[in-house]
Amino acid sequence: MRALAISHSASVDEWRGRERALQHLGLDIETLCAQKWTEGGAMVTPHAQPGERVTGVRTVGTHPALFVYDPRPLWRALRRNPDVIDIHEEPFALATAEVLALRWLSGCRAPYVLYTAQNLDKRYPTPFRQLERWALRHASGISACNSEAARIVERKGFPGQARVIPLGIDPSRFTPSPARPPGPTITVGYIGRLVEEKGVLVLVHALALDERLHARMAGGGPLADRVRDEAVRRGVRARVELVGALDPSEVVAFYREIDVLAVPSIPRAGWTEQFGRVAIEAMACGVPVVSSDAGALPEVVGDAGLLVPHGDAAALAYALAHAATGSAQRLRERGIARAAECTWDAVALHYLDLYRSAARVDSADASRPVEIIVVAYGAQDLLRAALEAVETLPVTVVDNSSSAEIRALCEDRGAVYIDPGRNAGFAAGVNIGLRHRQRPGADVLLLNPDAVVSPSQIHDLQAALHADPRLASIAPEQKDRAGRAARVEWPFPSPVNAWLEAVGLGRFEGGGSFVIGSVLLLRAEALAHVGGFDEHFFLYAEETDWAYRARRLGWRHAVASGVWAVHEGGATSTDSRSREARFHASQERYFRKHFGARGWQVARSAVWVGSMVRAALLRGERRDEARRRAALYRLGPIRVEARIAPRA
Known part of the structure; x- marks a missing residue:
């Protein structure tokens, strides 16, 4: 794999220890840095060590966020088409925007990763705020030197999980000396x-x-x-x-x-x-x-x-x-x-993993295990059937109902039982299961309590997942207990798709697709790349949100043809009114998150118009359903949810 690293601070020879350690790991890395830079009050210039591919580039400006490079060396390096680009500058920096513009103009389509240390949530002036958001939304990875900086870039638009990687030191220089004997001072x-x-x-x-x-x-x-x-x-x-x-x-x-x-x-x-x-x-x-x-x-x-x-x-x-x-x-x-933990060798291993993730270098292992996570809420009999079918595999049950009966059932079936102490929703339950993995590095199957799938079908599902290194998730075809097939793959919601659906042109919806989360196998690398589920989604649309973030990072989703599971949709919920309110409230959260307030209003008006037209044309129960939908979107789904289906 070939990497291009661009970092003004790499002009400090000692701070290129990361690049030298990556070379020792077999990575072909080229480094562009500032030809001259003031660091620690002194002017520094790079001096390449034997075997290093480092080029000093002229810069205009002295502030780390307000300088630009001479574009010619950058252009030549980008035209060599690296497999991954490491822009070791802040997302809001002018240099970052310059590199991304040159990347586009040069025709280089290599994924890029960014660096951040900014652990104060600042709102930058125009155009830096817009440059930052664009850079984050299209990045394939982020390295942050502290946890708060990682969370900030995630909140600002990076669709995945930022990696917290420490700054490095040279262990050959910084070595322990004998302890100083105690003295009076x-x-x-x-x-x-x-x-x-x-x-x-x-x-x-x-x-x-x-x-x-x-x-x-x-x-x-x-x-x-x-x-x-x-x-x-x-x-x-x-x-x-x-x-x-x-x-x-x-x-x-x-x-x-x-x-x-x-x-x-x-x-x-x-x-x-x-x-x-x-x-x-x-x-x-x-x-x-x-x-x-x-x-x-x-x-x-x-x-x-x-x-x-x-x-x-x-x-x-x-x-x-x-x-x-x-x-x-x-x-x-x-x-x-x-x-x-902060030696250059240790830091380099983290960056190599980040680069491989961004470049989608498949590290699939044919013998990789599958771990199952079930988020339960009552429905003991349904859960029993689900657990009996997979009792030979590692299963973790997160019980949002804190039920003694569910605990006893898990002990009887050999599943790990976790009681979170409250019902924080499906997404939170999944994340609790992910934090308590039995098999770190395993692919993870999310299994609804009202779904049944066999180990052989899971094996086939995993084989299909790893047949395509671009797949983040895969689902089996599904049918209910009566044998009726159910739709598993859906187009991502968007304002445009909402209007296509409203005017009866849903067959023309585009923008990619996701698969539903009732029986959903997640690739381990994608989980590490995208991160867990967004806990703002209490119920519904959490897998849609995760899949959309994965798509923005370059992943895909698919249905495994010929692999079947049984799923009795809605069997764990008997309150249809509450279920409908939660579903559409989650849709509102999804639109607001990914398309902003304006995008939500466009989608909301589409659903309201479509519902009003159906209410005028249809009769009976279907007309009443359309009227309820129109009223729901007129009032606002999140507002209605808060009134009739408050969270526990």
């Missing part, structure tokens, strides 16, 4: 900009609260003079050493001269910590870390360091002393283990 290290949001004044205050603490502060910034003045004011000037900016070659030696590293950052309205690479570097060198709770620091540090409330000098002073004395050995061991 504690040397506290700080590396970073000397600015207020980095908490340097809080650190100076902390020194005044414990006379054992001495600080070595590396870095430059506008607050340097104020730090000196504050140290004088608090009577600790003799215990504060400002060493200035460090050359990268001096960083390891700095860590070896301190007892504990402080990362006392303070979040601001427009800024917070996005990762905190210095914490991982210090841990790798065996240095205990004390950090504030700003931004991503709790996630990065975890239980491998000590966390204190941001801005709390007393808590910081206590934790620094404790980390360097009583907890030093424990934190040293945990820190070294945490840093091992």
